[in-house]
Amino acid sequence: MAIPYYPGCTLSTRGRGYDASGRAVAKALGLELQELQDWNCCGATFPLSMDNLLAMAGPARVLAGARAQGERVATLCAICYNVLKRTNHFLQGDAEKRERINHFIEAQYAGDLRVQHFLEVLRDELGFQALRQRVEEAREATGRSLEGLKVAPYYGCLLLRPQKELQLDDAEDPHILEDLLQALGCQPVDFSHRVECCGSYLLVTSAELAADMSFGVLQSAARSAADLLVTACPLCQYNLDYRQAEMARQHPGFQPLPVLYFTQLMGLALGLDATDWGWELHHVDPRPVLTEHGYGQVFGVRRSEFGGGPQRTPNSEP
């Protein structure tokens, strides 16, 4: 089954490991992610002021283009998902403004596209039971499994909120990532900060505050004895990952936590070739925790390519 796919800017660059692993995983599961033609940036934030129609022109153009190519579009990036889905919701609910935007972008979009996150495709179309089956097969073929790996499922904000518009899962008590992790054979851990903010774009203007917020998330996951953390957002991945060397210096006893995209972990569980999944963009090397499960060798990346840091500690600052 081919699924129209919107990668977005960050997945074409800094988040390319998310894109590559997502495409590989989809393909292995018979769900090919087919990149949209002629897409543009979604704008990275959904405009929250009522008169700001201009900021909706970008995402509306993506939606109109996707509708011309099919009936739905799926994303991996949680932020693109949020922006596209909220824009779609807005366009559906306000015919007059929709026409104004259509006029501006020279399109005739009627608001009738389905915007999905890849997680929804996995849950609602493939089904986690079928996924579990595929993971079992991979385990028999490779002799490796993620059994017993303790994983913190981190949702953050924009995958879930506002719930009324996104309707992916319960905004306060979601379980889609937990269900996915169970299908992969991992042990999802419960932790207090799974729907807390990582600091988001405050990274650009208030880096210290963003780092404090990320530190809170990591501490919370560590208290639940997580071996690693998974996310569906390239900004969360960066915020949570890139400052860990400094956090370790500032906070004695801080235990670094690898931050993976859920698709990377899925790919490992499915026994796929993980060589080219952007590992060089990760600061904390996940191999020490994965070696115990037999996955230490599957990355095809030299240790130095993670930045040369010692095992089980984060690498030096960029």
Place this chain on the structure above:
Amino acid sequence: MARIRLSGERIRGELVRKIEELSGQNLLACNQCGKCSAGCPAAAVMDLLPNQVIRYAQFGLEEVLAANSIWVCAACQTCYARCPHGVDLPRVMEALRVIALEQQGDRLRPQELDPQKVAELPQLAVVGGFRKFTMMGG
């Protein structure tokens, strides 16, 4: 603590009208329960807590535009998810940012960013930052 003067004129004034128009929210729907502030991840560094931001906005107090709160709000939507009266506080924060940017100018200037850092940052952080902290807006 600075003394704050309330007046009917301010409550019915231009600032209140503008905030309500830009945010699409009825400010008086908030009954100051404080739940937004209890869950806000940036509250610890805000000089006005989220519920105080709404309170100032209800009274049309210009001082709210000088609070750092509107710049450290990450638009995380937690307050909106939890508000018992459905007040979309992230939209109120955005309205205040828009008004403040008009009055005070951009908060983020491209030439002040370290090019090396920009190359390292995820694109959406940079794009999002400019959307939130400049009059380009959004």
